[in-house]
Amino acid sequence: MADHTLSRRAFLKGCCATAAIAGVAPSMFYAPPAAAGTPHDTLVHVFLRGGIDGLNLVVPIDGNDRGHYEEARPSLAIAASGAYGALPLTLQGGGGTGFGLHPSAAGLHALWQESRLAIVHACGMSTTLTRSHFDAQLYCDLGTPGRAGGGSGWLARAWASDPSGATAGLPLLGVSNGQPATLLGNTDALSMASPNEFALNAGPWQWRESGGGRPANLLGVNDVLGSFVSGRAAVEQQARAGDAALRRIRELPFTATLPAGWPTSTFARQLWTVAQAIRFGTGLRYATLDLGGWDTHDGQGTAGSGYHYYQNKVAELSEALTAFYVEMAAGGESSRVTVMVQSEFGRRVRQNGSGGTDHGYGNPMLVLGDTVNGRRFYGDWPGLDPEVLAPWFGDIPVTTDYRQVFSELLIRRMGNNRLGQVFPQYAGYAPLGIVQGPDLPPVYGAPPSPRTRLRVPAG
Numbered sequence: 001m002a003d004h005t006l007s008r009r010a011f012l013k014g015c016c017a018t019a020a021i022a023g024v025a026p027s028m029f030y031a032p033p034a035a036a037g038t039p040h041d042t043l044v045h046v047f048l049r050g051g052i053d054g055l056n057l058v059v060p061i062d063g064n065d066r067g068h069y070e071e072a073r074p075s076l077a078i079a080a081s082g083a084y085g086a087l088p089l090t091l092q093g094g095g096g097t098g099f100g101l102h103p104s105a106a107g108l109h110a111l112w113q114e115s116r117l118a119i120v121h122a123c124g125m126s127t128t129l130t131r132s133h134f135d136a137q138l139y140c141d142l143g144t145p146g147r148a149g150g151g152s153g154w155l156a157r158a159w160a161s162d163p164s165g166a167t168a169g170l171p172l173l174g175v176s177n178g179q180p181a182t183l184l185g186n187t188d189a190l191s192m193a194s195p196n197e198f199a200l201n202a203g204p205w206q207w208r209e210s211g212g213g214r215p216a217n218l219l220g221v222n223d224v225l226g227s228f229v230s231g232r233a234a235v236e237q238q239a240r241a242g243d244a245a246l247r248r249i250r251e252l253p254f255t256a257t258l259p260a261g262w263p264t265s266t267f268a269r270q271l272w273t274v275a276q277a278i279r280f281g282t283g284l285r286y287a288t289l290d291l292g293g294w295d296t297h298d299g300q301g302t303a304g305s306g307y308h309y310y311q312n313k314v315a316e317l318s319e320a321l322t323a324f325y326v327e328m329a330a331g332g333e334s335s336r337v338t339v340m341v342q343s344e345f346g347r348r349v350r351q352n353g354s355g356g357t358d359h360g361y362g363n364p365m366l367v368l369g370d371t372v373n374g375r376r377f378y379g380d381w382p383g384l385d386p387e388v389l390a391p392w393f394g395d396i397p398v399t400t401d402y403r404q405v406f407s408e409l410l411i412r413r414m415g416n417n418r419l420g421q422v423f424p425q426y427a428g429y430a431p432l433g434i435v436q437g438p439d440l441p442p443v444y445g446a447p448p449s450p451r452t453r454l455r456v457p458a459g
Contacts, residue, residue: 039336040166040168040283040285040336041285041336041337041338041413041414042278042284042285042286042287042336042337042338043285043286043287043338043339043340043409043410043413043414044271044274044287044288044289044324044337044338044339044340045155045182045286045287045288045289045340045342046288046289046290046291046321046339046340046341046342047137047140047141047182047288047289047290047291047342047343047344048290048291048292048294048317048341048342048343049133049137049290049291049292049293049294049343049344050133050292050293050294050295050296050343050344051133051136051294051295051343051344051345051346051347051359051360051363052294052313052343052346052347052363053294053296053300053310053346053347053357054343054346054347054362054363054364055069055346055347055349055396056073056076056078056102056300056302056310057101057102057105057314057364058089058099058100058101058119058364059078059080059086059099059100059101059102060098060099060384061080061081061085061086061088061098061099061100062080062096062098063098064383064384064385065098065383065384066080068349068383068384068385068386069349069384072349072350072351072384073349073350073351074351075302075351075355076300076301076302076351076355076356076357077302078100078102078103078302078303079303080100084103084302084303084304084305085100085103086099086100086101086102086103087100087101087102087103087105087106087109088100089101089109089112089119089377090375091375091376092115092375092376097377099377102303102311102314103303103311104303104311104312104314104315104318105314105315105317105318106318107318107319107321107322107323108317108318108321108322108366108368110322111321111322111325111368111374112374112375113375114374114375115372115373115374115375116325116368116369116370116372116374117366117367117368117372117374117375118366118367118368118372118373118374118375118376118377118378118434119364119365119366119367119376119377119378120364120365120366120367120377120378120379120400120405120432120434121362121364121377121378121379121380121381121399121400122362122363122364122379122380122381122382122396122397122398122399122400123342123362123363123364123365123379123398123399123400123401123402123405124345124346124361124362124363124398124400124401124402125139125140125145125146125345125398125401125402126145126398126399126400126401127145127146127401127425128145128146129361130345131345131359133295133344133359135148136344136345137181137344138181139344140342140344140402141153141154141180141181141182141184142154142181142182142184143157143403143406143422143423143424143426144423144424144425145425146425147425150185150424151184151185152184152185152186153180153181153182153183153184153185153186154182154406154422154423155172155180155182155183155186155286155288156172156182156183156184156185156186156189157185157186157421157422158286158410158414158416158422159171159172159186159188159285159286160185160186160421161416161418161421161422162285162414162415162416163415163416163417163418164415166283167283168188168282168283168284168285169248169282169283170190170248170277170282170283170284171188171189171283171284171285171286172186172188172189172190172285172286172287173189173190173191173192173274173277173284173286173287173288174189174190174191174192174287174288174289175191175192175193175270175271175273175274175287175288175289176191176192176193176288176289176290177193178191179191180288180290182288183288192249192273194256194269194273195249195252195254195273195276196254196256252276252277252280252282253276253280254273254276255276256269258272259272259323259327261323262323262327263316263319263320263323265316265319265320267289267291267316267317267320268316268319268320268323268324270289271289271320271321271323271324272324272327274287274289274324275324275327275328275331278328278333278337279331279333285414291313291316291317291320293313294313294343296309296310296347296356296357297352297354297356297357297358298352298354298355298356299354299355299356300351300355300356300357301355317341321339321341321368324339325339325368325369329370334369334370335370335371336371337369337370338367338368338369338371338372338409338413338435339366339367339368339369340365340366340367340405340406340409341365341366341367341368342363342365342402343363345359345360345361345362345363346360346361346362346363346364346395346396347359347360348360348394348395349384349389349394349395349396350394360394360395360396361392361395361396361397361398362382362392362395362396362397362398362399363396365400365402365405367405367409367434367435369435371413371435371436371437372434372435372436373433373434373435373436378400378405378432378433378434379399379400379432380399380400381399382396382397382399384396400432401426403423403426403429404426404429404430404432405432405434406422406423407419407422407423407426407429407442408429408431408432408434408435409434409435410422411431411437411439411440411442412431412435412436412437412438412439413435413437415438415440417440417441417442417443418443419442419443419444420442420443420444420445421443427444429442
């Protein structure tokens with residue numbers, strides 16, 4: 001006799017899928033198809049969870065800072081030259097910058113050389129200092145440093161405040177197992193770990209999707225969900241939206257097969273999902289994904305032969321971002337895709353007694369794409385003199401608020417100057433010149449009521 005009981009794991013998986021779908025607005029799947037096909041830019045937000053040690057990613061290689069760096073990190077310092085030395089970051093004319101990239105970041109170094117990568121020095125939250133991963137990440141995600149309330153993420157507000165009033169089939173995408181906090185509060189957002197697993201398809205095989213050698217009249221959950229609900233109650237409207245979401249993703253030709261030469265890490269596969277969503281003309285405006293594992297309190301390692309945890313993480317980041325850019329360039333999409341890479345905070349300048357680094361403050365931010373004014377540093381580098389670091393408990397201070405960088409990307413690339421709605425606590429914006437695009441006067445002030453684009457299908 002067949003066992004029709006659901007395991008706890010399968011039950012939870014089904015409940016989580018249902019909850020995720022319930023958060024999808026009908027508007028996302030009933031938007032006019034033509035809107036998704038119009039030319040537009042896409043911002044891809046990469047969050048390095050755990051606080052990357054930016055000082056060993058963007059390494060001082062000469063001058064007084066090199067001496068301070070070596071003194072503070074006797075066993076963690078990246079060599080200034082040699083087989084495992086930093087890759088020099090030179091300017092357009094060939095002049096030195098005093099910095100290099102970690103030797104495992106060869107792909108990012110190539111993008112720098114091609115003027116596709118810019119680095120912002122000492123970036124972070126200028127108004128709030130916290131050592132808590134949870135608080136710092138939430139502040140960054142919500143775009144409200146020092147304030148965890150509000151209930152909406154900054155990417156969600158960026159789309160909700162878009163001055164064009166455009167609609168799109170898939171404007172907000174989080175490639176994640178759960179809903180990213182950056183997308184909270186906007187029901188146009190969709191989150192999925194993988195398009196190939198985006199299905200209500202749990203439980204005994206007899207209840208799953210039809211096909212696979214089963215009788216044609218044996219239907220599964222995905223086959224019949226839409227027919228269960230036809231009324232206009234809110235729950236039924238959301239159920240129909242969920243069914244439409246499932247069908248929409250299944251109709252798009254997503255594939256798990258990576259392009260030749262792509263890295264095979266989970267992070268790289270997530271970027272491949274983003275690349276496909278852009279290429280399919282879904283109207284994607286904002287995508288967000290994480291790469292965790294940067295909390296290197298012990299056993300961080302440096303660079304060289306053998307196992308070094310940190311160098312492997314840098315390689316994972318660099319290889320995936322490079323593959324993503326190359327793929328977008330090959331398909332002709334790179335001119336309208338900008339990638340921004342941030343972490344919640346940096347690490348302490350001085351290494352600790354466990355072969356690692358503790359929580360810090362200021363950190364480099366990366367911006368890459370065809371419209372980036374690359375091969376340049378932006379922001380103010382405070383230096384590593386202990387007297388400069390002392391008021392910040394040995395940390396690199398923040399000299400550029402991360403919201404200044406994001407605001408420039410919103411204005412110059414996305415045409416959204418409603419900074420008061422996206423970053424309600426931020427004012428005094430001025431462009432750094434990181435990306436190309438027209439400048440608009442920033443608009444501050446209290447946000448109006450969020451726009452609603454709810455469309456209910458006929459019937």
